[in-house]
Amino acid sequence: MDFDLSEEQRMLKDSVERLVADKYDFDQRKQHLKGEHGFSKEIWAQFAELGLLALPFSEADGGFGGGAVETMIVMETLGRALAVEPYLATVVLSGGLLRHAASAEQRATYIPKIAGGEAIFAFAHGERRARYNLAHVETKAKKDGDGWIIDGEKSLVLNGDAADYLIVSARIAGNANDRDGIGLFIVDARAPGVTRRGYWNQDATRAAEISFAGVKVDAAHVLGEPGKALPVIERVTDEAIAALCAEAVGGMGAAHADTVEYLKTRKQFGVTIGSFQSLQHRAVEMFVFIEQARSITYFATMMAGESNAAERARAMSAAKIQIGRSVRFVGQQSVQLHGGVGMTYELKVGHYFKRGTCIDMLYGDADHHLAKLASMGGLIAA
Amino acid sequence: MDLSFTSEENAFREEVRTFLKENLPADIREKLVQGLHSSKDDLVRWTRILNKKGWAVPHWPVAYGGTGWTPVQQYIWLEEQMLAPAPQTLAFGVSMVGPVIYTFGTEEQKKKYLPAIANLDTWWSQGFSEPGAGSDLAGLKTTARREGDEYVVNGQKTWTTLGQHGDMIFMLVRTDPNAKKQEGISFLLIDMKTKGITVRPIKTIDGGHEVNEVFFDDVRVPVENLVGQENKGWDYAKFLLGNERVGIARVGASKERIRRIKQLAASEKDGDRPIIENPRFREKLAAIEVELKALEMTQLRVVAAERNREKGKPDPASSILKIKGSELQQAITELALEVAGPYVAPFREEKEGHGWNEPPAGPDWASPLAPAYFNYRKVSIYGGSNEIQKNIIAKAILGL
Numbered sequence A: 001m002d003f004d005l006s007e008e009q010r011m012l013k014d015s016v017e018r019l020v021a022d023k024y025d026f027d028q029r030k031q032h033l034k035g036e037h038g039f040s041k042e043i044w045a046q047f048a049e050l051g052l053l054a055l056p057f058s059e060a061d062g063g064f065g066g067g068a069v070e071t072m073i074v075m076e077t078l079g080r081a082l083a084v085e086p087y088l089a090t091v092v093l094s095g096g097l098l099r100h101a102a103s104a105e106q107r108a109t110y111i112p113k114i115a116g117g118e119a120i121f122a123f124a125h126g127e128r129r130a131r132y133n134l135a136h137v138e139t140k141a142k143k144d145g146d147g148w149i150i151d152g153e154k155s156l157v158l159n160g161d162a163a164d165y166l167i168v169s170a171r172i173a174g175n176a177n178d179r180d181g182i183g184l185f186i187v188d189a190r191a192p193g194v195t196r197r198g199y200w201n202q203d204a205t206r207a208a209e210i211s212f213a214g215v216k217v218d219a220a221h222v223l224g225e226p227g228k229a230l231p232v233i234e235r236v237t238d239e240a241i242a243a244l245c246a247e248a249v250g251g252m253g254a255a256h257a258d259t260v261e262y263l264k265t266r267k268q269f270g271v272t273i274g275s276f277q278s279l280q281h282r283a284v285e286m287f288v289f290i291e292q293a294r295s296i297t298y299f300a301t302m303m304a305g306e307s308n309a310a311e312r313a314r315a316m317s318a319a320k321i322q323i324g325r326s327v328r329f330v331g332q333q334s335v336q337l338h339g340g341v342g343m344t345y346e347l348k349v350g351h352y353f354k355r356g357t358c359i360d361m362l363y364g365d366a367d368h369h370l371a372k373l374a375s376m377g378g379l380i381a382a
Numbered sequence B: 001m002d003l004s005f006t007s008e009e010n011a012f013r014e015e016v017r018t019f020l021k022e023n024l025p026a027d028i029r030e031k032l033v034q035g036l037h038s039s040k041d042d043l044v045r046w047t048r049i050l051n052k053k054g055w056a057v058p059h060w061p062v063a064y065g066g067t068g069w070t071p072v073q074q075y076i077w078l079e080e081q082m083l084a085p086a087p088q089t090l091a092f093g094v095s096m097v098g099p100v101i102y103t104f105g106t107e108e109q110k111k112k113y114l115p116a117i118a119n120l121d122t123w124w125s126q127g128f129s130e131p132g133a134g135s136d137l138a139g140l141k142t143t144a145r146r147e148g149d150e151y152v153v154n155g156q157k158t159w160t161t162l163g164q165h166g167d168m169i170f171m172l173v174r175t176d177p178n179a180k181k182q183e184g185i186s187f188l189l190i191d192m193k194t195k196g197i198t199v200r201p202i203k204t205i206d207g208g209h210e211v212n213e214v215f216f217d218d219v220r221v222p223v224e225n226l227v228g229q230e231n232k233g234w235d236y237a238k239f240l241l242g243n244e245r246v247g248i249a250r251v252g253a254s255k256e257r258i259r260r261i262k263q264l265a266a267s268e269k270d271g272d273r274p275i276i277e278n279p280r281f282r283e284k285l286a287a288i289e290v291e292l293k294a295l296e297m298t299q300l301r302v303v304a305a306e307r308n309r310e311k312g313k314p315d316p317a318s319s320i321l322k323i324k325g326s327e328l329q330q331a332i333t334e335l336a337l338e339v340a341g342p343y344v345a346p347f348r349e350e351k352e353g354h355g356w357n358e359p360p361a362g363p364d365w366a367s368p369l370a371p372a373y374f375n376y377r378k379v380s381i382y383g384g385s386n387e388i389q390k391n392i393i394a395k396a397i398l399g400l
C-alpha cells in the first residue's frame, strides 16, 4: 500500500491545480457561470487541452488510461475550485457508460468527441418517482423495425440542458422497478421529440427536465445489450459516487482553510476569535471530519474498480455515509464560525456548504446509505 | 405546583384559536404553510387586523395598548399564532424599540411612535451590529456628534434585517469616544429618509434579500430623537435584548413545521411506501418531538417565573431557550430535506414575498426546503450567537 502519488499522478495534480489557480478563483467563477449553459466553454477547452477529458478512456480508445485515482485527483481539485463544468456528467457518467457498454464502433465515434471537448454528454436516467432506486425506470423503449422509439420523462438530468448527446435509460420490458429490462440509448439531444427545460441547482450547477415523445433511435445507437443495462448503470453510479466523494473532500478542505484563516484574522473583544478555545476545538472537530472523509474517499476510490458488485456497493454506501456527515458538519460550522458574514452569498464558504449539501443528496443521502449498508450486513463480517 | 393549564387558560386558547381561524387571511397563511416569505403588505395587513382587535401589542402595558394578559396567556397567544401559522408582528417595533420607548422615552416620543408601531404605520429596523461589532456589540464605532440641537451621525451598520422597508431605525451610536466602551453609547431614533443615509442589500446564501448594510454620512438627527439619557444607551440595549424571552425558542413554529413535514412525508413515496412509513425517518422525527416537548416545558418554566422577576432583567435561562430552540429549528429543516430527497437540488427563484418566478422541477413543495435549510443557519448566529449564549450560561449560571 502506498498513499503517495506516482510521478505521473503528481504531474496531473500539478497541471489541474495550475489551471484552477490561473482561471478559477471565486471572481472568475462568477464569469464562468455566465456562460451559455452555466459554465465556461473556454475552461472546457482547456480541460481538453490538458487531457482531462480523455483521462479515464483506454489508450486504445484515444485516452490516457487513467483510473479511479486519477479521477479522484481531478475531482478533488475541481471541488476546491467549485468548478461547474460538466465533468461528472460528461466524462465520469457518460464516459463511464461508453467505456463499459459501448461497441468498438461506438467508442470510436463518441469517445473522441468527449476527449476533444467537442461534445457535451449527459446521462438521462433519473425519474420523478425513482428517488435513489437506480432500477426505477418508467420511460419506455418500443421496438420499431431495427430501431427503437422512446417515450417518457427524465428528471434532474445533470447538465441535460447543455448536452449535445443524451444517454437515455428506458425500459424495454417488465415493470418500473424490475432489475431486468432496462436498455441504454444514445440520443441526439436535438432530435425531434426531445424537449428540455434547464434550470439552476442550489449549488449553481445545472440540470434539466427532459421529455421524450416518440423519439426514434436506430440500432447503431443502442448501448450494450438491451434489457441488461442495470449492472452497467450501477457500476457507473458507483464510479460517480467515488468521484463525488473526492470533490466533496476538496470543497471541505477549502472551506476549512478559509475558516481557519478567518479565525486568525477576525477580531472581537480585542482579540482574534481564534484565541477562543471553544472555536479552536470546533475547527479541530471539522478537521477530524475532513480527514475521516478523505480516508473513506481513498477506500471508495480503491473499490471503484471492484468487479464484485455487492462489495463495491457496500464500499460506496460507507463512503456516502461518511461524506454526508462530514459535509453537513463542516458546511454548517464553516458558516457558523464566520458569524453573519458566513450567511452571505458573497462569501465562498456558503457555496461549499451548498455544494456539499447537494453532493450528499446525489445518489442517496447519508441516511439512505446507512439503511442500505445496514441491510447488507455492514462492512465487517460476523 | 400545578402543572396543567387552568380552565381559564384553556378557554383563552379556544378564544384565540377561533379568532385566528376567522380572521387570518387565507393567502397570508398559505404562504407560510408552504415555507414562502411573507411580503411587507402581508405583515401590514395582518398587523392592522390585530390592532383593530386590540391584540397587536398584547405584552405592552395597558396604558399603551397592551391587553393585560398574564405571561401564560401571552405565551398561549404566541404559540397559537405560530401554529396557525400567522406571520409574527414586526419584532423590531413591537418587541424591541416599543418597550424601550414606553420605559425610557419622553411623553412626546411615546405619543409619536407607539401607536404607529401597533398599527405598523412605521416600519422599524434595528441598527446595532456593525462590520467590526457583532458579538462584541459594545465595540461599535458609529459616532453621533452633538452640534446645537442636532446630532451628526457617521458610520456604518450592517445585517439590518428588512431595512429595505425601513421608515425608522433605532441605533446604538457612540456619543463619548473617550469613555469606557459601554459608557459612551447612546440610543438614537433615526428617520431612514434623512439625507446621508444609504441602504444597500446583502444577498444571503439562499439567494434571498432580508439583510442590508446601512451607511451614515453626516446624517443630521434632531436631539429630541435621543432616548433617555446621553451615554446611557448600553443600559437600554441590555433591557431590549433581555426582554425577548417568551417566544425566543419558537416552539410553536417548530411544531407547525413538524406537522408540515408529516403531511409531506405522507404524500411523498419511496417506491410504494410513503416516506412517513420509513421507521428510521419516524424515529428521527420522534426524537426531535421529544426534545421539543422538553423545550416547551422549559419555556413554560421560564414563563411562570416571569412574575417573580425584576422587570427588564435578563434571565440567563433564556440562553437555554435560544440554544435549544435554534438547534431544533435547524434540525427540522434538515429532516425536511430528507422528504424531498433528490428534489432538494433544483433552485427556484422566489420573488420577494410574492411566490415563485418559474415552474418547479419535481414536486412544487420541495422548492423552499433547501433555501430554508441554508437560511436557518442564521438562527444560531443572530440575537447573540450560540457560542455567546454558552458563555453566558457558563458565567452567569455555572459561575465559571
Ligand SMILES: Cc1cc2nc3c(=O)[nH]c(=O)nc-3n(C[C@H](O)[C@H](O)[C@H](O)COP(=O)(O)OP(=O)(O)OC[C@H]3O[C@@H](n4cnc5c(N)ncnc54)[C@H](O)[C@@H]3O)c2cc1C
Pocket (backbone or CB within 6 Å): A266, A268, A269, A273, A276, A278, A279, A336, A337, A338, A339, A340, A341, A343, B125, B126, B127, B128, B129, B130, B131, B132, B133, B134, B135, B136, B158, B159, B160, B161, B162, B211, B378, B381, B382, B383, B384, B385, B386, B387, B388, B391
Ligand atoms: C440573518 C441575520 C439577521 C440579522 N439582523 C440584524 C439586525 O436586524 N440588526 C442588527 O443589529 N444585527 C443583526 N444581525 C447581526 C447579528 O446579531 C450578528 O451577526 C451576531 O451578533 C454575530 O456577530 P458577527 O456576525 O459580527 O460575528 P462575530 O462576532 O465575528 O462571530 C464570529 C464567530 O465567532 C464566535 N465568537 C465571537 N465571540 C466569541 C466568544 N467570546 N467566545 C466564543 N465564540 C465567539 C461567534 O459565535 C461566531 O461563531 C443579523 C445577523 C444575521 C445573520
